[in-house]
Amino acid sequence: MENHSLLSFIVALLGFLSPSLTKLTPRISFHLGSSGRHLTHFSSHDVSNTTMLLLSQDGDMLYVGARDAVLALDVSHKDAIILRSKLDWSPSDKDLEQCSMKGKRMADCPNFIRVLHFLNNSYIYACGTFAFSPRCTYINSETLEMSIKPDEGRGRCPYDPYQRNTAIIVDGELYTGTVADYRGNRPVISRHLGRRVDLKLDDTLGWLEDPTFISSSFIAEQEKIYFFFSEVGKEYDFIDKFIVSRVSQVCMSDIGGQRTLQRRWTTFAKAQLLCQADNELPYNVIQDIDSLPPAEGAPADDTLFYGIFTSQWSVNSGRSAVCSFRLSDIKTVFSGNYKVLNRDTLQWSTRVQEKVANPGECGLHNASDNALRFVKENFLADESVRSVGKSLSMVSTEHNYTHLTVQRVQAANNRGYTVLFLLTESGYLHKTVLLQSGAHIIEEIQVFERPQPIKSLKLSIPKSVIYVGTSEGVVRVPTANCSFYWTCAQCVLARDPFCGWDPVHRACVEASDTQTNLGQDIDGGHVEGICNSVSVIHRARFGPNKLPAGELVSVSLNEVVRLQCPAVSRLSLQLWERPNSRLSSDLYLNLEDGSLSFVATPATLGHYLCLSTENGYQQIMAIYHVKQRNNAMAQTPISYIQPQTQPIPTTQIAASPGLHTYVRTFSKRPGARQGETEPTLSSRDTQVTTRQMGRNMTLWTEKSRQNETDFQNGESLLLARGPCYLKELVVVSILLGLCFSFLMTTCLYIIKQRCRSRTAPQPGTPTRDPDRRTPVEQEALRGSQFLSNCNGQAPHSGQASGLVCNRILAGYKGHLPNTPI
Known part of the structure; x- marks a missing residue:
């Protein structure tokens, strides 16, 4: 109990000390089916669970392990994925019946391919769950036919299709991490198919504690295989089921001991992977990991392993962290001290003892029995492998990452940058570059719509594409856009x-x-x-009596106007400006989507500019001219051209001090030849053509110079001589308040008189007057007459009704027909 209380205090303290995390927002987001991001899909009605991916060396053929089938997909074409051949490999009816008798669901009894690797240049080695009775076989990579009858796959492939495993083939030998029994209680790391003896872990000491295998990697310079997994950390006895992430190693030259550890690994060693930042709780559960080879000319010790980690602590719940580990640090930990396991209590201690042998060192199969007994009891490294810089590469508080692949990209400045492709649980692929200032998510691409229980990523660097395997099909995503x-x-x-x-x-x-x-x-x-462009200078883009052309928005006074501002990216900030005027918060409302809303009054008529600011750079996104609608314009509304679907080259928007910016674009006439354009004219010879560029960018056309001069002079005259209604507004408000008070007093008086007349004795029976109305009916009649006055009928009380009508119009909330939505 004391240990539990101490742990709770530590968790609370570290949660309090954890610094606030910066929100990582993808700059550009592409939804499924977006024209801005070209994806290639493959799916078939009779194929599902296409999650095991194997890419040929030239990158032209993709082999896919699915449910009851192995596929060969031709991916050499840019815009299509073609099914070349298919191998059906499904259990018999008898196998399915036996699987059902074992208490398993029929949906889990088919043959799910879980191992798919090249054995050599001609054959593929494949293993499947095969109705909870694993089978393995050899497949010809050219014809996609089985060369021999499938044999037993116990210890090479899991029984349960949802049980995670890892496998790798090196020099014709299969190294696997999986479970070796039907119940999933016997985890093993084993070697098969080689000319040397098959090996596995010793079963007596519990070298693995309920592991979840993630990945495996081969380091040629060391001739070692590294396995990555998570398991229960038995060395921590203060809490039950404390999960830790591990890296373990075995040597390829290992053949087991002569008397001790016969047919068992003599070079097995494991260490903890610690993904933790200062003053924070560790992210202790590994989800996926991928290796990044060293740069050209760098030693093999510079190999990096990038992994996704989550936390079992509630403080870090919902977060995903990415950490990197250097191979040299892993080697240092394995060459250090090891914890001691007590055989009787199965408890670990860190007491210093004489080193009889170096656990994890290759060549121990020729060691003495005393040395082998030492490595049999001392296989857990005392130190943990800390992440590079003892910090996190990135952490996300909004996205649960499940898979990743990593690539080093050489930029134009000859510097190498690390790019991560992270797959979220919700179906988005995040393309992220790691910078000294932190992670920057370049874009996110939606690759599937519904949640997928099993997914996989395969990167083809020569072809510059990523393949995403899901339960419903395969998606190809170009790395560059x-x-x-x-x-x-x-x-x-x-x-x-x-x-x-x-x-x-x-x-x-x-x-x-x-x-x-x-x-x-x-x-x-x-x-x-x-x-070589100049950012837009604040307040300096308009000269005297020089107003830029823009979209003409005709409004009536007291109408609500809403001007849209397209966003360049999710990291940009939309700002609104007026020439020689300040946007007061009392008159204008900036909405969350970047649009501007206000009530049309003589003071709010005029020009508006929408500016997009990102990383200190400003550019004009839209120009509006809001003008009061007259009778002629009301009868002849301005027409707009519908957004085009084909992209048209445009001129980059840039402005310099003292100059006002014009952006010219033309809409293509239907049926016109390529390169032929035709300007679109609106009423009063003013061009108000609009078009959507397909990238959320709206550009506006330029008027003719003569019309521009007349238009500017008229606008200046309107702003100079426009009447002010401030005094009238105050008088109307006071009159309305007095009228309302008088009306309420009269109603209360009438009701009081009626109540008294009902309780007073009457001299005779009253006669019924068909024209008599109750005070409520009289009040309703007055309201009907008032509404009639607002609709154009003659008022009963002079100007008073007209003032009230104008007040009602001022509260009108409807959309304008010419207002961009």
Whole structure:
């Protein structure tokens, strides 16, 4: 109980000391089916659970392990994934019946492929659950046919399709981490298929404690296989079921001991992976891990392992952290001291004792029995493997990451950047670059809509694509999407190591070794120095009597106006400005979506500009001119061109001090030849063409200079001579208050008189007057007459009714027909 109380205090203290986390927001979001992100899908009505992915060396063929089948998909075409061949491998009716008799659901009894690896250049080795009776076989990679009859797969493949496992083939030998019994109570790390003797872990000491296997990796320089998993940490006796993440190793040259540890690993050792930041609780449950080879010319010790971790602590609930571990640190921990296991109590201690042998060292199969007994009892490293820099690479408080793959990308400045592709539980793929200032999520792509219980990622660096295997099919996602960024500013602000701005072709292109003059700023994302453009200067873009053209919005006084401002990215901030005027919070309302709402009055008529600010760079997104509607314009409403679906090249928006900005664009006439454009004219010879660029960017056209001069002079005259209704508004408000007080007093007096007349004795029977009305009916009649006055009928009380009608119109909340939504 004392230990439990101490742990609770520590958890509460560390939770209090944990620093606030910065919210990581993807810059661009692409929903499923979005035209801005091209994805290629493969699915078939008779194929499901396509989650085991194996890519050929040239990247043109993708082998998929599914339910009751193995598929060969041709992925050499850019816009299609073609099914070349299919191997049906399903249990018989008798096998399914036996599976059902074991108490298993029929939905779990098919053959789910869980091991799929190249054995050599000609054959694939595959294993499946096969109705809770694992089977393995050899498959010809060309014809996709079985070469021999399937044999037993116990110890190589799990029984349960939902049981996680890992497998890797090196030099024709299969190294696996899985369970070796039907109930899943015997976890094993074993070697099969080789010319050397098959090996597994010793069963007597509990070398593994209810593990969940995640991944395995081969390090050629060391001739070692590393396994990553999570298990119950028995060395922590202050709490039950405390989960820890582990890395373990075995040597490929191990053949077991001669008398002690016969047919057992003599080189097995394990250590804790500690993903923890200062003054925070550790993220102790590993979800996925991937290796990043060292840079060209760097030693193998610089190999990094990036993993996703979650926490069993309620303080960190709902968070996902990414940590990296260096191979040199793992080697240092394994070459250090080891904990001692008491055989009788199965308790670990850290007492210092004489080292008879070095656990985890290769070549111990020739050691003495005394040395082998020492490594049999001392296989848990005393120290933990800390993450690089003893910090987190990134942490998300909003997304639960389940899978990841990592790639090193060389940018135009010849610097290498680490890019993570993280798959969320909700079905989004996050493309993230790790910077010194922190993680930056370049974009998120929705790859599936409904939750998928089992998923997998496969990265093809030569083809620059990622394959996502789900329960419903396979999705191919290009790693780069440079053509989406249509201006130099957007290309630089993306901070994507894959993309750079080509000043010659004026396009955002994929970075390569041959292009060194591309515009990039991955670390800072500063536009001015790269694009040779000047940011919009606050309050200095309008000269005297020079107002830019924009979309004409005709309104009536006292109507509610809402002006839309398209967002460039989710990291941009939308701001509104007026020439030579301040947007008071008493008159204007800035909405959450970036739009501006206000009531049309003589003081709020005029020009409005929407500015997008991101990373210190400003650009104009929309220009509006709000003008009072006259009778002629009311009869002839301004027409608008519907948004186009095909992208049209545009001019980058930039402004310099003392100049006002014009943005020119034309809509393409239906049936016109390529390159032929036709301007669209509205009423009064004013161009108000609008179009949607497909990237949430709206651009507005320029008027003719003669119309612009007349329009500006009229607008200046309207602003200079416009009447002020402040005094009239005060008088009307006072009159309305007096009228309302008088009306309420009269009603109360009439009701009081009626109550007295009912209780007083009457001299005779009253006669019924068909025209008599009760005070309530009289009041309702007055209300009907009042509404008639508002609809254009003659008022009964002079100007009073007209003032009230205007007050009602001032509260009108309807949308305007010419207001962008």
